[in-house]
Amino acid sequence: MLHNDAITAAYLHIPFCRRRCYYCDFPISVVGDRKTGHNSGMIQEYVDKLCGEIRGTTQRSTQPCQTQPYQTQPFPTQLQTIFFGGGTPSLLTPQQLDRLLTTLNQTFGIAPGAEISIEIDPGTFDRAQLQGYRSAGITRVSLGSQAFQPELLQVCGRTHQVEDIYHSAELIHEVGITNYSLDLISGLPSQTVQQWQASLEAAIDLRPTHISTYDLTLEPGTVFGKRYQPGDRPLPTDETTADMYRLASRTLQAAGYEHYEISNYAQPGYACRHNLTYWENRSFYGFGMGATSYVNGQRFARPRTREAYYQWLENPEIPSELLASEIDHTSDRLVETLMVGLRLAKGVAIENLRQQFGNSAIEQVWQCLKRYQAPGWVEAWDATGKRLPPDVSWEEIDRMSLSEPEGFLFSNVVLVSLFEAFGT
Ligand code: SF4
Known part of the structure; x- marks a missing residue:
């Protein structure tokens, strides 16, 4: 990522849900x-x-920048992607969504053909609302389905029913939104491999252009985080969740979905353009409570409560304690670039890394990663797309990537060794 790359992506956080x-x-x-x-x-x-x-x-700066916080600059590029995430953005009325898009357009400009996505939850919208979103400019929706078994939806405290997923898919087709994604979660309490297979097949039957599969993470402070420790029954074992991951990979690819990112599958041409901004480590705006932006090489995470966010808006300078990370050190930037880039099936291009970080850094990266070639987790490719054998030198490599699915599955092991090698 170059610090002065043109910013063409904006994330807006809509932090409201019916229940948690x-x-x-x-x-x-x-x-x-x-x-x-x-x-x-x-x-x-x-x-x-x-x-x-x-x-x-516009009135202050293209970026919050600590050293020159109020430098006025023109916006050189229009937005190519916009993402309304949450929360439950489908609690917005079409008028509210239209106001937000109009404000973005007046401020930055929205490019013709921009990808404008919104996360919608089954049971929170009707046909008129979805039609209104489409008229306002939405081109892509992401439906938070999670599972196709009533008992699993209930176990994770979702507000919707399985019928709501089918009804939502019908509405999406009826209003003519052709680009849509479904989310599924594996590793839920009591979830079996058979149930996971059934959810994958049900999702495929709806023919979305994109499917995201997430493995449950136990976050501290959540109901699950308080209720379970990793490895507790009725959580599936690590072996079972690994099998679920491999099953998703086989089933979705057999149905024509490309596994283009660790957790994401798409029909050809339907990878999420907005999320590629993150994985390619390019700059983006973030707006709203808790939203992170990445501008001028600085990540800034806005306050995570409404009160603190509104207070910050009164005087939106960036106190240093609110800077999520300031990527000053070359090795931090290098590891960050690898950490996000290796999430993609295409991996990272050596020449891009070399230009940003120099030959010796790349040599060190390859020293660290090549030990994972033998177990088949890391792959190296030449410029013609041919896989290279173990023990090639970094100069021969055009691109390196994690293998699918085993390298993706063990990505944490590979990344930890990079952190250790670079002391980050
Ligand atoms: S998972 Fe999604 S719908 Fe559920 S509480 Fe969190 S943001 Fe809201």
Whole structure:
């Protein structure tokens, strides 16, 4: 990533949910089952503040930058991707969504053909609302399905039913949104491999363009985090969750989905363009409570409660304690670039790394990674796309990647050895 790369991506956090799912530690406010943007003063107030934050970017700077916080610069590029994440962004009314998009357009410009995604939860929208989103400019939706078994939806505290997933998919087709993604979670308490297989097949039958599969993580402070320790029954064992990962890889690829990122599969041409910004370590704007931006080589995480976020908006300088990370050290930037880049099936291009970090750093990276060639977790490729044998020198490599699925499955082991090698 070059620090002065043109910023073409914006993430907007919509931090409201009807209830909190048992595995979730995202920064959200719970609004109750009946509330939507129509009748929640809390959501309306938030949209006002969010528009203010977006507009404020022009008046101050393209980036929050600690050393020159209020430097006015023109915006050289329009937005190519916008992502409304949450939370449950489908609690927004079409009018609220339209206001946010209009504000982004007036501030930065939105490029023709931009990918504009929104996360929607089954049971939180109807046809008119989805049609309204489409008219406002949404081109892609991501449906938080999670599982196709009522008992598993209940076990993780989701508000929706299995029928809501099918109804949502129908609505998506009816309003003519052709680019849509489904999310599924593996490793849930009591989940069996057979149930996982059934969820994968049910998802495939709906023919989304994209499917994300996540392995459950026990986050401290969540209901699950308090209820279970890793390895506790009824959580599936590590061997079972690894089998679930391999099963997803086989089943989804057999159905025509490319495994393009550790947790993501897409029909050809339908990889999520917005999320590629993160994995390719390019700059992006972030707006809203808890949202992170990455500008001028600085990651900045906004406050994670509404009160603190609103307070920060009154005087949006960036106190140093709020800087999530300041990537000053070359080795930190190198490891970060590898950490996100190796999530992609295409891996990382050696020439890009060499230009940014120099020959000796790349040699050190390869010293560290080549030991994982023998077990088949790391792969090296030449410029013609031919896989190279173990023990090649780094100068012969065009690209290196983790193998699919075993390298992806053991990516943590590989990354830990990189952290150790570079002392990060
Ligand atoms: S809907 Fe998503 S953001 Fe909201 S509580 Fe559940 S997992 Fe968290």
